[in-house]
Amino acid sequence: MSEQKHIVLSSHPPRADARPPEITWGAASASERGPVIGSINTPQQRNVIGVHSGAYGLYRALAIAAGTLDPVHKPDLTNTSPTTQIGPFPQWSDPGKIVSIDPYGHMVADAFSEHLERGFDIRPTIAVTRARIHLPEIREAMAAERVKPDGDVLLEGGEVAVTKAAIEPVWYLAGIAERLGTTEADLRRSLFEYTGGMFPELVTRSDLKVFLPPIGNISVYIFGDITALWDTARQVACRVHDECNGSDVFGSDICTCRPYLTHGIEECVRTAQAGGAGLIVYNRKEGRALGEVTKFLVYNARKRNPDGDNAASYFERTECVAGVEDMRFQDLMPDIFHWLGISRVDRFVSMSNLKYDAMVAQGIEIGERIPIPDDMIPEDARVEMDAKKAAGYFTDETVSTPDDLSGTKGRALDDY
Amino acid sequence: MSEQKHIVLSSHPPRADARPPEITWGAASASERGPVIGSINTPQQRNVIGVHSGAYGLYRALAIAAGTLDPVHKPDLTNTSPTTQIGPFPQWSDPGKIVSIDPYGHMVADAFSEHLERGFDIRPTIAVTRARIHLPEIREAMAAERVKPDGDVLLEGGEVAVTKAAIEPVWYLAGIAERLGTTEADLRRSLFEYTGGMFPELVTRSDLKVFLPPIGNISVYIFGDITALWDTARQVACRVHDECNGSDVFGSDICTCRPYLTHGIEECVRTAQAGGAGLIVYNRKEGRALGEVTKFLVYNARKRNPDGDNAASYFERTECVAGVEDMRFQDLMPDIFHWLGISRVDRFVSMSNLKYDAMVAQGIEIGERIPIPDDMIPEDARVEMDAKKAAGYFTDETVSTPDDLSGTKGRALDDY
Numbered sequence: 001m002s003e004q005k006h007i008v009l010s011s012h013p014p015r016a017d018a019r020p021p022e023i024t025w026g027a028a029s030a031s032e033r034g035p036v037i038g039s040i041n042t043p044q045q046r047n048v049i050g051v052h053s054g055a056y057g058l059y060r061a062l063a064i065a066a067g068t069l070d071p072v073h074k075p076d077l078t079n080t081s082p083t084t085q086i087g088p089f090p091q092w093s094d095p096g097k098i099v100s101i102d103p104y105g106h107m108v109a110d111a112f113s114e115h116l117e118r119g120f121d122i123r124p125t126i127a128v129t130r131a132r133i134h135l136p137e138i139r140e141a142m143a144a145e146r147v148k149p150d151g152d153v154l155l156e157g158g159e160v161a162v163t164k165a166a167i168e169p170v171w172y173l174a175g176i177a178e179r180l181g182t183t184e185a186d187l188r189r190s191l192f193e194y195t196g197g198m199f200p201e202l203v204t205r206s207d208l209k210v211f212l213p214p215i216g217n218i219s220v221y222i223f224g225d226i227t228a229l230w231d232t233a234r235q236v237a238c239r240v241h242d243e244c245n246g247s248d249v250f251g252s253d254i255c256t257c258r259p260y261l262t263h264g265i266e267e268c269v270r271t272a273q274a275g276g277a278g279l280i281v282y283n284r285k286e287g288r289a290l291g292e293v294t295k296f297l298v299y300n301a302r303k304r305n306p307d308g309d310n311a312a313s314y315f316e317r318t319e320c321v322a323g324v325e326d327m328r329f330q331d332l333m334p335d336i337f338h339w340l341g342i343s344r345v346d347r348f349v350s351m352s353n354l355k356y357d358a359m360v361a362q363g364i365e366i367g368e369r370i371p372i373p374d375d376m377i378p379e380d381a382r383v384e385m386d387a388k389k390a391a392g393y394f395t396d397e398t399v400s401t402p403d404d405l406s407g408t409k410g411r412a413l414d415d416y
Numbered sequence: 417m418s419e420q421k422h423i424v425l426s427s428h429p430p431r432a433d434a435r436p437p438e439i440t441w442g443a444a445s446a447s448e449r450g451p452v453i454g455s456i457n458t459p460q461q462r463n464v465i466g467v468h469s470g471a472y473g474l475y476r477a478l479a480i481a482a483g484t485l486d487p488v489h490k491p492d493l494t495n496t497s498p499t500t501q502i503g504p505f506p507q508w509s510d511p512g513k514i515v516s517i518d519p520y521g522h523m524v525a526d527a528f529s530e531h532l533e534r535g536f537d538i539r540p541t542i543a544v545t546r547a548r549i550h551l552p553e554i555r556e557a558m559a560a561e562r563v564k565p566d567g568d569v570l571l572e573g574g575e576v577a578v579t580k581a582a583i584e585p586v587w588y589l590a591g592i593a594e595r596l597g598t599t600e601a602d603l604r605r606s607l608f609e610y611t612g613g614m615f616p617e618l619v620t621r622s623d624l625k626v627f628l629p630p631i632g633n634i635s636v637y638i639f640g641d642i643t644a645l646w647d648t649a650r651q652v653a654c655r656v657h658d659e660c661n662g663s664d665v666f667g668s669d670i671c672t673c674r675p676y677l678t679h680g681i682e683e684c685v686r687t688a689q690a691g692g693a694g695l696i697v698y699n700r701k702e703g704r705a706l707g708e709v710t711k712f713l714v715y716n717a718r719k720r721n722p723d724g725d726n727a728a729s730y731f732e733r734t735e736c737v738a739g740v741e742d743m744r745f746q747d748l749m750p751d752i753f754h755w756l757g758i759s760r761v762d763r764f765v766s767m768s769n770l771k772y773d774a775m776v777a778q779g780i781e782i783g784e785r786i787p788i789p790d791d792m793i794p795e796d797a798r799v800e801m802d803a804k805k806a807a808g809y810f811t812d813e814t815v816s817t818p819d820d821l822s823g824t825k826g827r828a829l830d831d832y
Contacts, residue, residue: 051612055471055631056707059743065606066596073739079720080713127712130832135667136552166708180482190481196467200425214630251551291472292582296543297496304495323489327475416546
């Protein structure tokens with residue numbers, strides 16, 4: 001990099017004759033909306049703050065520093081296009097409906113072919129592929145005859161055929177501010193100041209309307225005929241799941257995360273087999289978006305509570321450490337449903353009132369709500385479950401609820 | 417926030433009389449090293465670039481924007497301290513040995529008690545807790561009598577007792593640069609320019625030596641008596657695992673990630689039962705740190721290859737899309753071993769030459785290397801496995817290796 005001498009610390013709007021394509025969020029068509037350009041190899045084309053790949057943009061910068069990646073590398077996107085068509089849907093051209101992802105992110109090759117021909121470096125922010133997934137819990141469900149193979153959705157060996165997508169965050173700042181009940185100016189200022197000064201452009205470049213934040217992506221897994229998702233005559237089962245590495249990957253028994261996730265997959269399989277579609281939305285919001293360090297600190301504070309780890313003081317422990325109970329902002333979560341053209345979920349595999357309220361506020365109808373079966377709740381996870389029920393979690397007659405929250409106790413640290 | 421009028425776009429070194437504690441990386445003791453202060457509620461105390469919680473720092477800023485979190489909230493850390501003592505070890509006071517985490521991050525209450533009394537807002541960057549994990553694959557291993565319950569490490573019901581830790585990234589920039597073979601100035605410039613201008617302080621504040629990057633954290637799971645990790649007279653089994661959400665959580669059959677991880681856990685249980693300790697290191701480096709969108713794009717390019725998805729062109733597809741085969745920078749990975757005082761791994765559950773070479777380069781002895789058992793490799797994952805073997809993956813007589821890489825073919829997209 002020795003030939004580059006001049007460091008520009010903060011960008012300025014380009015001269016009129018060198019302007020990159022404008023983004024008109026929520027415009028009626030892709031060409032009117034304009035492409036999102038976040039690549040760093042031709043800075044004068046950029047029309048966003050930040051770079052692609054969310055938090056992995058940092059690794060890209062490391063690779064350039066280490067001399068292993070050419071900074072002007074342009075991806076060869078041959079054969080990478082989606083394995084199935086998704087959209088466009090009317091929801092895409094309503095500026096208030098989708099604010100945290102780019103609905104055209106998977107189809108940039110088609111939607112912005114003209115810009116691509118003119119040399120703009122437009123990259124997908126969404127990738128759609130096919131997979132077969134093989135889960136021990138689905139094999140157990142087959143053995144217990146809760147699900148049966150049909151040779152299409154669920155194969156004899158227990159494999160499940162899915163379409164899946166990875167979706168990077170693309171934040172339309174005015175829309176995010178509106179969804180969170182604040183002003184764009186305050187949002188920009190907070191995002192700048194309370195990240196320790198990340199991206200001065202947030203406050204200096206109000207002409208840049210879109211931000212690619214360095215956070216994790218969303219993954220979706222779709223079961224059965226994908227077109228059933230947007231066909232209201234057919235059933236949709238869905239679980240919205242927020243990452244919990246300790247349970248999802250390692251099977252920790254302090255919460256219900258993986259059991260509820262695999263129960264959701266079972267429901268998705270059954271609904272797909274009956275002619276509908278299933279959907280798992282997986283959001284990288286570890287520990288209620290507080291991160292895993294905070295989560296483990298809270299575990300210790302709970303387990304060392306002189307009154308024992310108990311449902312009555314469950315939320316309080318989180319708030320002492322983190323300042324809030326939850327930072328997940330479910331208000332932004334329904335975007336993924338609008339992207340998939342979904343207006344109704346018939347079987348919502350979630351007891352969360354926050355998720356339910358966010359969906360309904362976005363005009364997505366919810367039919368039945370499916371609690372986790374009682375026998376899937378690990379003993380030590382009853383503290384969390386009972387605390388959440390008392391705080392507004394959905395329950396029905398299949399769900400046991402204690403009268404006295406302080407009676408639901410978890411394991412103490414000495415008992416591990 | 418209406419009372420705050422003045423926005424400071426780029427910070428400047430404070431006056432001498434208002435200086436925060438200095439960080440002398442790799443000093444002989446915690447007090448000589450100095451605390452890492454990344455909180456935003458008292459900006460004049462800060463001695464780093466960036467904020468705590470990695471990528472989740474963005475959610476904290478959102479919470480302040482939405483008015484749900486008080487920006488001056490200071491965590492109440494009562495009862496959050498580690499459940500077991502780790503260190504200090506001689507490795508902690510060698511400035512070249514640990515460059516990407518803060519070895520004192522879990523013990524700030526003890527190590528920096530004096531600073532805390534003087535009102536500095538010092539937060540843990542590491543949390544250590546206890547857990548019980550319950551994995552279907554371990555129940556299967558018990559049924560097959562590959563592991564037997566002992567009532568301590570592995571319980572009758574299949575639960576495994578572990579100590580676990582979450583570790584946030586804390587980058588000592590001069591050390592990172594040295595590890596990657598570049599200069600600190602070039603590293604700072606690349607991190608700034610190729611993230612689209614994140615943190616001007618990277619180039620303007622060379623007095624700030626430490627960066628808290630907005631990326632994912634590391635998790636470690638420890639099996640058996642933790643003191644065996646740093647006691648060279650006892651055995652250590654270890655798998656270093658890089659995140660693969662599609663397999664680790666959803667069981668996708670295109671790779672060996674979850675099977676190898678659960679095999680690693682089996683090895684950890686056996687070694688712990690024999691009086692040693694087991695260690696799983698889980699790094700958030702999805703898709704070789706290229707991110708999941710890039711990963712899924714590459715899947716499509718592989719599956720649509722006119723010659724079929726095959727081992728011979730496996731790496732080439734990644735490089736076409738991403739510009740590199742891999743961005744994981746295993747060079748930084750051994751830090752976690754130095755933090756845990758580990759100088760020898762007797763049973764390394766990995767075939768990766770990149771991981772092996774990085775460990776050896778850091779002076780960590782490796783005894784046996786344990787390949788994934790052949791019968792745990794999903795059929796469609798043989799493409800990846802054979803490509804990696806040809807590129808330098810460790811193999812032994814238990815591992816089958818094809819003569820002709822183009823013969824190892826995966827499923828085409830039409831066959832899903």
